[in-house]
Amino acid sequence: MLAWWGLIEKDGPMKYNWEGYATLIQMVQMHGLKLHVVMPFHQRGRNVGDFCSIPLQPWVLEEISKNPDLVYTDKSGRRNPESFRERFRNYIEVEIQVGMGPCGELRYPSYPESNGTRRFSGIGEISAMKRYVKLVRYYRRFKHMLNHQSRRLTRGTSGPHDAGEYKNLPEDTEFFQERWNSIYKYGKFFMDWHSGKLLEQGHKLLASAKAIFQGTGAKLSGKVAGIYWHYNTRSNTAELTGGYYKFTTQ
Numbered sequence: 001m002l003a004w005w006g007l008i009e010k011d012g013p014m015k016y017n018w019e020g021y022a023t024l025i026q027m028v029q030m031h032g033l034k035l036h037v038v039m040p041f042h043q044r045g046r047n048v049g050d051f052c053s054i055p056l057q058p059w060v061l062e063e064i065s066k067n068p069d070l071v072y073t074d075k076s077g078r079r080n081p082e083s084f085r086e087r088f089r090n091y092i093e094v095e096i097q098v099g100m101g102p103c104g105e106l107r108y109p110s111y112p113e114s115n116g117t118r119r120f121s122g123i124g125e126i127s128a129m130k131r132y133v134k135l136v137r138y139y140r141r142f143k144h145m146l147n148h149q150s151r152r153l154t155r156g157t158s159g160p161h162d163a164g165e166y167k168n169l170p171e172d173t174e175f176f177q178e179r180w181n182s183i184y185k186y187g188k189f190f191m192d193w194h195s196g197k198l199l200e201q202g203h204k205l206l207a208s209a210k211a212i213f214q215g216t217g218a219k220l221s222g223k224v225a226g227i228y229w230h231y232n233t234r235s236n237t238a239e240l241t242g243g244y245y246k247f248t249t250q
Helices: 019-030 058-066 082-087 135-145 150-158 184-213 237-242
Strands: 037-039 095-098 219-221
Touching (some): 184 219
Parallel strands (some): 037 095
């Protein structure tokens, strides 16, 4: 069962409506069945197989309009899911799956299906450029690791600007070719940071869920994406833009 944040907390922060779900859960219990609950915090309607639209709430969109950098961070993961635990305390038994990103998966939104931005098998785009990133601070702290030519410095303070677009192939980009050669240290530095922030978000979300559902007997789970295109390339580019960093020495 998908318990969509956009439906449950639609009318405002901390204003929950579980009534439709409660009826379904009671029916499941009456027939002696068990229910697997997935709690997605993303909007529905922009991915393959989405046959209905469940947008983010108006009050969430209003906050995003005030500060666009809220998008694609772990802001939605900080929502308060204790309401589910309290409402269905007597039903929680087996498993709670925590949505941690697009399609409920722990990844960056590197290949959105809407607006024709991507086609298979494009590499996707790095989406952490203008979010709450601390890359500049980290760069200045570790800049002795990098090539100090002006082009490298510009690139190093704000992320790679030559990593291609959604529809590109790896060979169309400079960054994913050079990452293994002249800017090896910068490529490794950026991808360490990029994937590290994704893992940090996953840890925070699951730690919060663990604290909430501890003692209920339910197991917690999450999803990772099967990003298989370009897997056999040297750079594994589609995985990298999604936040999955597999390096030959790691």
